Amino acid sequence: MKASMRVNGVERSADVEPRVLLADFLRTNLALTGTHVGCDTTSCGACTVLLDGEPVKSCTLLAVQVSGRDITTVEGLAQGATLSPVQVGFHEEHGLQCGFCTPGMMLVGTALLERNPDPTEEQIRWAISGNICRCTGYMNIVKAIQHAAKAKQAAAKAPAPEAVAAGGGE
Amino acid sequence: MSSTMHMHGGIGESIKRKEDGRFLRGKGNYIDDLTLPGMLHMAILRSPHAHARIKSVDTNAAAAKPGVIAVVTGELMAQHKLAWMPTLSYDTQAVLATDKVRFQGQEVAAVIAETKYQAEDARDSIEVDYEVLRAVISPDGAKAEGAPLIRDEKEGQKDNHIYHWESGDKAKTQAAFAKAAKVVRLHTFYPRCHPAPLETCGCVADVNPATGKATIYMTSQAPHAIRTVFALVTGLPEQNIRVISPDIGGGFGNKVPVYPGYVVATAASLLIGRPVKWIEDRTENLISTGFARDYHMTGDLAVDDKGKMTALRVHLDSDNGAFFSDAQPSKFKAGLFHIVTGSYDIPTAHITADGYYTNKAPGGVAYRCSFRVTEASYLIERLVTNAALELGIDQAEFRQKNFIQPEQFPYTSATGWIYDSGDYPKAMDVALDKLGYAELKKDVEARRKKGEVTGIGIASFTEVVGAGHGADFDILGLRMFDSAELRVHPTGKALLRMGTKSQGQGHETTFAQIVAEELGIPASDVAVEEGDTDTAPYGLGTYASRSTPVAGAATAMVSRKLREKARLIAAHLLEAADEDLAWERGKFYVKGSPDRAKTIQEIAFAAYSNLPEGMEAGLEGVHYYDPPNMTYPFGTYAVVVDVDKGTGQVKVKRMVAVDDCGVRINPMIVEGQIHGGLTEGFGIAFMELITFDADGNCIGSNFMDYLLPTAWETPKFEMGETVTPSPHHPLGAKGVGESATVGSPAAYVNAVIDALSPYGITNIDMPVTSDKVWAALRSKGVME
Numbered sequence: 001m002k003a004s005m006r007v008n009g010v011e012r013s014a015d016v017e018p019r020v021l022l023a024d025f026l027r028t029n030l031a032l033t034g035t036h037v038g039c040d041t042t043s044c045g046a047c048t049v050l051l052d053g054e055p056v057k058s059c060t061l062l063a064v065q066v067s068g069r070d071i072t073t074v075e076g077l078a079q080g081a082t083l084s085p086v087q088v089g090f091h092e093e094h095g096l097q098c099g100f101c102t103p104g105m106m107l108v109g110t111a112l113l114e115r116n117p118d119p120t121e122e123q124i125r126w127a128i129s130g131n132i133c134r135c136t137g138y139m140n141i142v143k144a145i146q147h148a149a150k151a152k153q154a155a156a157k158a159p160a161p162e163a164v165a166a167g168g169g170e
Numbered sequence: 171m172s173s174t175m176h177m178h179g180g181i182g183e184s185i186k187r188k189e190d191g192r193f194l195r196g197k198g199n200y201i202d203d204l205t206l207p208g209m210l211h212m213a214i215l216r217s218p219h220a221h222a223r224i225k226s227v228d229t230n231a232a233a234a235k236p237g238v239i240a241v242v243t244g245e246l247m248a249q250h251k252l253a254w255m256p257t258l259s260y261d262t263q264a265v266l267a268t269d270k271v272r273f274q275g276q277e278v279a280a281v282i283a284e285t286k287y288q289a290e291d292a293r294d295s296i297e298v299d300y301e302v303l304r305a306v307i308s309p310d311g312a313k314a315e316g317a318p319l320i321r322d323e324k325e326g327q328k329d330n331h332i333y334h335w336e337s338g339d340k341a342k343t344q345a346a347f348a349k350a351a352k353v354v355r356l357h358t359f360y361p362r363c364h365p366a367p368l369e370t371c372g373c374v375a376d377v378n379p380a381t382g383k384a385t386i387y388m389t390s391q392a393p394h395a396i397r398t399v400f401a402l403v404t405g406l407p408e409q410n411i412r413v414i415s416p417d418i419g420g421g422f423g424n425k426v427p428v429y430p431g432y433v434v435a436t437a438a439s440l441l442i443g444r445p446v447k448w449i450e451d452r453t454e455n456l457i458s459t460g461f462a463r464d465y466h467m468t469g470d471l472a473v474d475d476k477g478k479m480t481a482l483r484v485h486l487d488s489d490n491g492a493f494f495s496d497a498q499p500s501k502f503k504a505g506l507f508h509i510v511t512g513s514y515d516i517p518t519a520h521i522t523a524d525g526y527y528t529n530k531a532p533g534g535v536a537y538r539c540s541f542r543v544t545e546a547s548y549l550i551e552r553l554v555t556n557a558a559l560e561l562g563i564d565q566a567e568f569r570q571k572n573f574i575q576p577e578q579f580p581y582t583s584a585t586g587w588i589y590d591s592g593d594y595p596k597a598m599d600v601a602l603d604k605l606g607y608a609e610l611k612k613d614v615e616a617r618r619k620k621g622e623v624t625g626i627g628i629a630s631f632t633e634v635v636g637a638g639h640g641a642d643f644d645i646l647g648l649r650m651f652d653s654a655e656l657r658v659h660p661t662g663k664a665l666l667r668m669g670t671k672s673q674g675q676g677h678e679t680t681f682a683q684i685v686a687e688e689l690g691i692p693a694s695d696v697a698v699e700e701g702d703t704d705t706a707p708y709g710l711g712t713y714a715s716r717s718t719p720v721a722g723a724a725t726a727m728v729s730r731k732l733r734e735k736a737r738l739i740a741a742h743l744l745e746a747a748d749e750d751l752a753w754e755r756g757k758f759y760v761k762g763s764p765d766r767a768k769t770i771q772e773i774a775f776a777a778y779s780n781l782p783e784g785m786e787a788g789l790e791g792v793h794y795y796d797p798p799n800m801t802y803p804f805g806t807y808a809v810v811v812d813v814d815k816g817t818g819q820v821k822v823k824r825m826v827a828v829d830d831c832g833v834r835i836n837p838m839i840v841e842g843q844i845h846g847g848l849t850e851g852f853g854i855a856f857m858e859l860i861t862f863d864a865d866g867n868c869i870g871s872n873f874m875d876y877l878l879p880t881a882w883e884t885p886k887f888e889m890g891e892t893v894t895p896s897p898h899h900p901l902g903a904k905g906v907g908e909s910a911t912v913g914s915p916a917a918y919v920n921a922v923i924d925a926l927s928p929y930g931i932t933n934i935d936m937p938v939t940s941d942k943v944w945a946a947l948r949s950k951g952v953m954e
Contacts, residue, residue, distance in 0.1 A: 015197075017287070019287070020287075021566030024286075026203075027203075031197070031205075033202075033203035034195070034196020034197065034198070035196070036202075036368075036419070037198070037202070037453040038368045038369065038370070038419075038452065039872065039873045040451050040452055041452065041873055041874060043570070043872070043873030043874055044452075044873055045370060046368055063449060065638065068642070073196065074195070075195070075196045075197075077195075078194075078195055079194075083195075087194045087195075089188070090190070090194060091186055091190045091191075092186065093523060094186070094187065094839070094841075094842050096190060096193055096194070096672055097192075097420075097674035097675070097676070097842060097846065098367070098368070098369070098417075098418065098419050098420040098674025099192075099193030099198045099417065099419070099674065100198070100200065100367075100368040100419030100420060101368050102193050102194065102691050103196050104192070121346040124881075125881040125882055126881075126882060128875045128880075128881045129880040129881050129882035130880070130882075131366070131880070132368060132873070132878050132880060134367055134368050134420045134422070134846070134850070134878070135368065135420055135674045135842075135846045136842060136845055136849075137842075137845030137846050137847075137848055137849035137887065138845075138849065138880075138886060139845050139887060140645075140842060140885050141881065141888060142881070144281055146740075150230050163526075
């Protein structure tokens with residue numbers, strides 16, 4: 001069957017078996033390996049992507065199910081060398097350690113700030129509660145999303161994108 | 171722009187991590203992200219039974235499935251003498267079962283196919299005929315009369331007993347107990363749990379048929395040791411084996427051992443001549459690899475009439491699963507459990523331990539812990555709180571009264587450990603201060619009078635990490651040193667390679683900071699590489715909080731070596747005597763004439779262009795560091811809980827964590843490590859459990875049964891610190907990766923027990939779930 005969708009703003013399509021999971025399609029057919037698989041049971045959230053802007057777990061969706069829809073993966077967050085406010089927040093607040101949960105966490109954070117630009121800590125914790133992190137204990141992930149919220153609010157007043165050079169993230 | 175771009179990045183600076191960039195962009199390089207030309211995929215068939223004799227394995231239907239290249243059985247492996255492999259604890263372990271299966275999830279056969287989906291499809295077509303045998307699921311079951319013999323293939327093995335091990339002084343301890351005013355006993359089970367890193371284990375084995383070179387990409391915390399083990403197991407010459415650990419999505423001990431999947435994938439690649447990828451799914455990870463704990467412990471603490479501890483006696487039964495494949499130093503059968511006297515000046519102790527085979531997964535690893543230190547710390551800290559409650563002494567005061575005092579260091583413990591340094595009363599004071607302990611105690615009393623169930627838990631742990639001095643610590647004979655190789659390029663930029671392997675700990679930043687401090691090259695100019703055995707110097711790897719104590723020390727030492735050569739070059743450039751030069755981070759200058767100076771960058775260029783007569787070119791070096799002693803991080807954790815009498819639900823209201831890990835190289839990273847450990851400790855205390863039914867079926871085989879803390883239930887942490895530098899580490903650092911997982915479970919559980927103590931409840935085994943608390947309260951007649 002043909003799976004066709006817009007991934008990070010680009011039309012992509014491929015012939016796949018109907019049973020191919022969206023996570024596998026992104027990783028194998030499109031070589032977008034930033035979407036990770038941690039559990040296969042929709043429990044850990046490492047495979048989270050945005051489907052028309054809403055976080056979904058791509059290990060329990062079929063690629064053919066999302067035909068015609070918009071998918072955003074971690075590879076779609078930065079604009080060229082410029083990291084998104086959420087990415088900058090994770091760097092500045094040490095919101096990542098091994099990095100395996102990070103794409104899912106950042107996508108959930110991005111979606112949250114789209115619908116709620118000024119979330120409380122409780123709202124952030126609830127939003128990311130479908131995603132497991134084994135390294136950070138979540139405190140710095142919360143701070144990272146708060147950092148992004150503040151940056152976005154400041155940018156809304158005086159637009160000036162934060163530039164982060166390619167490479168080391170420094 | 172990053173806030174730390176222009177910082178030098180020396181010791182003590184919280185610079186942002188150098189490794190973040192690729193992870194933030196989804197460009198990490200994890201094992202499953204790797205695709206090689208012609209690569210095949212492997213799926214493993216596992217035993218559904220805990221204990222069964224294999225009568226036959228029929229692979230015909232599987233072999234005929236689309237895309238299948240080969241089906242590997244134990245019989246095929248046996249033809250190549252690879253059906254069994256040696257373990258890290260001098261036992262043997264089945265690679266693919268030939269005679270019996272001995273735990274649920276044991277590897278029986280493997281399918282190699284063109285795609286992952288095809289391999290998994292064909293796996294389901296393998297027919298295995300089993301004769302099911304009775305399963306043994308606990309040490310008590312293992313020693314029961316008439317228990318089935320699990321390791322019947324092992325010559326001379328007549329029962330399920332693996333080892334007996336002792337430490338301390340039996341006679342002296344007995345005498346002390348005979349004189350005790352009070353003996354407090356705690357029997358507690360530290361249940362089986364699992365490190366469960368978010369990335370499972372896996373490998374891509376690529377044996378080149380033309381050259382014979384085996385390149386094995388593997389999620390390994392210890393790639394160099396794995397290379398040597400592979401050479402011993404397969405007979406391949408070691409120079410033809412290259413192990414590469416790519417980015418690792420968390421380890422926590424799970425990725426130390428050699429697992430059968432690695433061996434089968436490598437054998438398959440060798441036989442087929444194409445690369446073979448094997449990636450565990452989550453269930454495979456939880457049921458077959460790297461479990462932790464499973465210690466049944468009984469501790470007796472003797473106390474005199476003045477409230478001083480006089481002796482400790484511990485017996486433990488260890489459930490090691492079907493093969494004794496614990497990853498730990500050879501000398502110590504029960505790991506470093508004999509640190510069990512903890513932070514207390516206990517004059518004598520006697521520890522006995524017995525290990526047993528059971529029909530459960532093998533591969534005991536230290537889940538974010540230095541070889542069973544967690545079990546030891548849990549037992550002593552639970553026992554001390556129980557003793558305080560029983561004696562009616564405040565648990566903080568009881569600890570203060572029995573702490574090893576700062577002036578007693580170096581302190582030799584009753585079981586022979588030489589504690590390098592510590593200031594336990596100070597860490598306790600900082601914690602109690604942060605907590606507002608005196609006021610809080612009054613509040614607890616007042617609320618209890620109103621019928622509320624609330625309590626405070628304390629744990630003042632001492633760890634022993636940084637294995638270790640080579641005379642006592644080895645794995646399969648390999649001394650547990652570690653290494654650092656430093657190359658300074660002509661432009662003054664540097665490449666540092668180590669024998670360790672980061673799994674999220676931030677080595678690329680922390681170790682660059684050591685070079686920045688010691689050699690004056692900014693951390694941003696130091697690239698750090700680990701994990702490729704063809705390029706990095708040999709080392710024993712990253713676990714047991716040993717990277718900073720051992721490889722960090724090696725990094726400091728190699729930097730100092732290069733600094734000494736730099737001094738000679740600077741003297742030549744400045745036309746001064748080398749003893750007339752002084753060092754200031756980043757440059758040598760002539761004493762008294764600070765303007766006459768050469769920067770490390772200028773010196774680096776001269777090392778390749780303008781050398782003193784007779785000096786070898788280059789500015790490179792390597793150091794292998796064998797530590798003179800272990801390091802002993804410590805701290806005090808304090809927890810406040812409320813318990814709902816009606817439901818048994820425990821709510822952690824506060825968690826104060828005061829850690830002393832010596833000198834902190836990057837405080838931001840150190841705090842991140844502690845946050846993570848406190849969270850895993852919280853999970854272990856309240857949620858995480860691998861258990862088995864009577865037939866040996868594993869319960870806890872996916873993330874819906876094996877519960878991990880999310881942001882919703884994880885408490886917020888209040889952090890504090892003291893700094894007592896290690897006297898023998900070149901930087902005074904001690905290692906911190908595991909302190910919080912070691913110390914926190916007892917603090918959480920002590921808080922619950924303190925809350926329940928008015929009802930006469932003295933123990934609930936972890937995980938302390940609502941149903942257990944509810945049942946305990948009901949058993950004491952609390953019916954609300």
